[in-house]
Ligand SMILES: NC(=O)C1=CN([C@@H]2O[C@H](COP(=O)(O)OP(=O)(O)OC[C@H]3O[C@@H](n4cnc5c(N)ncnc54)[C@H](O)[C@@H]3O)[C@@H](O)[C@H]2O)C=CC1
């Protein structure tokens with residue numbers, strides 16, 4: 609019999625929809641142990657606000673129990689100040705990162721098989737005086753890994769060469785070493801985690817029309833093509849660099865296992881348009897499994913009962929699948 613995957617779910621920004629989604633997903637039976645890392649009272653209050661029944665079970669690491677509908681195992685970490693849905697407070701930024709650290713250490717030490725994250729609000733953490741750009745970079749630093757952000761949805765996988773940095777800095781971040789490293793990680797994890805034997809990766813150009821033979825920018829000629837040539841010589845199946853505006857058409861996409869986009873808003877709007885509400889963000893290159901939702905904190909919906917838990921459901925499903933593959 610397969611062992612029961614043990615998932616840590618961080619509830620994210622307490623004033624956002626993360627706690628709501630934890631309460632909503634708790635109403636379904638799931639083939640895993642699901643442990644929410646959050647303030648116990650916050651989850652209890654949000655359940656009451658949403659008028660959802662919820663039996664809270666205090667988590668103990670030695671007790672592995674399958675998630676059952678209407679209950680939630682919680683590993684409680686106290687928020688610093690009371691939470692009002694929709695109202696950000698810098699005083700709770702350290703709490704958010706504490707839940708994330710706890711869950712990551714739990715995954716690294718084998719207490720949990722995978723980490724699933726609800727959204728955090730990047731801005732409020734920075735306003736609290738803590739340098740932070742996203743879970744992806746935070747987990748890379750915490751585990752000492754080179755990572756790649758990849759989103760999966762709408763029959764697409766889109767991985768990013770750069771993540772949370774100003775557009776002005778993107779071109780400087782596109783270096784031979786960075787692209788080579790990221791493509792190696794994608795290739796490795798598509799094979800190892802997604803069981804695609806010889807992945808075909810389509811690589812977008814940075815500039816309009818992939819630089820139009822150098823007339824609209826030289827990064828393709830000077831950097832991207834040399835990286836692709838080197839990795840093709842090693843046997844990788846790489847297509848491109850392709851103009852980003854024409855590569856995302858369904859007929860072409862069916863030939864690619866993954867699109868490697870050069871920056872956040874080159875790749876993600878396309879994927880989210882195709883799959884918002886069912887997309888999953890997965891971090892490649894980590895020594896642990898981490899999946900996440902495809903949306904943000906939606907402060908406007910916190911506490912209203914109108915948040916859609918579809919993406920969290922898919923993120924949990926993917927975490928279970930990846931954890932089972934790890935055990936196989
Ligand atoms: N994984 C993460 O931690 C992510 C965090 N964020 C953070 O979220 C914050 C807010 O970002 P926004 O760009 O406003 O994006 P957002 O996704 O929070 O909201 C955009 C729109 O989508 C709606 N929406 C979002 N999630 C929904 C759901 N589950 N069900 C129904 N409607 C939903 C919102 O109500 C809003 O109208 C930012 O500070 C950003 O840093 C953004 C993306 C991912």
Ligand SMILES: NCC(=O)COP(=O)(O)O
Pocket residue numbers: 728741742743744745876889900
């Ligand atoms: N737009 C996706 C996103 O911002 C997710 O970031 P992360 O917090 O998962 O690094």
